[in-house]
Amino acid sequence: MKYRKIPDETIRRLPMYLRAFSLLRTEATETISSRQLAQRLGLNSPQIRKDLSYFGAFGTRGVGYPVEATARRIRQILKLNKVQKAVLIGAGRLGTALVAYPGFSSFNLDIAAVLDNDPKKIGKKIGPIKIENTDRISTLKKRDIRLAILAVPAEAAQKTTENLVKAGIRGILNLSPCHLKPARPVKIIDIDLASQLGILPYYM
Template sequence: MLKFRKIPAETIRRMPRYLRAFSLLGQEGQAYISSQALAGQLHLKPPQIRKDLSYFGDFGTRGVGYPVSDTARRIREILKLDVAQKAVLIGAGRLGTAIASYPGFAMFGFDIAAIYDNSPAKIGKKLAGLTIQDIQTLSGIAEQRIRLAILAVPSESAQACATLLVDAGIRGILNLSPSWLKVPKRVKVVSIDLAMELGTLLFYL
């Protein structure tokens, strides 16, 4: 049970960073790490790390640090990553192809289970070991109880694809198209527009 009901969105966004750090430390054979050392790796402040983790209970021991393996396990449970999570990829263009081949999903337990596109030239072909399927058959994922989707399609196709995903029972969409999606409140959307992110970055240069 969570220590506090209201958890800041920024804290939730940092939790995967902590998981990645603890997972890599575990792979290196490190048993413990202090908040000071962890903060140095993540370019954060130690009090911020301690506060973030405190929302989810007691972590670590004063003077000893955080047990790497146990902390990674607990964060996985918090993020619901203690079991493999399947996702569908919508879009088999250049961006979709790069995503399908991205090895970083494995660390978090994500598995791209199916790929869909609307191009007759791509449907039926193989991508990352999967056969690209017709987007119009997307409703079939409801039987697999897949809840996550990655949307990597042009802006003009994004809303129509999002509607199909919602109808198929998808509850979370990672939207990589430069378009804002209209979905029911029960569906969570996280949008990443690479051009906008570059524009934000440029402001600080």
């Protein structure tokens, strides 16, 4: 295929593919066709073939995609072949739930630090991680932490973002219900839980 810009939507689906391939590996499946995979994921097969073909041809015609190799390739594309460290800002209920969430490790994502500005929480532990004061945000760079999960109240979100960007953070998963304006361009993914639930009644 001639060079084309890779659609954001394709990137968005890659983790889904990766999870499916990882699961298949535990089922001792060696190859899978785009049709079978589509069935599992609720997509249609040309979608999957096109997505994967952006990164070169790694299926075999008449057979399908090799599970092991394809998983490895997707991990490489997403830069998930080495552990990526993330910091959690905000050790509230939602934040705490995320630290305990087992789903991150299968993507090689590691919540390596938790920060909060509540003196009562600082020093306490969530699982194996000790909660640090928010002013330690400046130490993230030298600790090789480039990702942040933002789970602070809306009022604090903008200010925290500015500090995160200063501290060399390159990507933010924003769980607060507001639009962040980083000083430098940084990849931000917004997850607004209340808004998402608020959409549902419209479709009933």
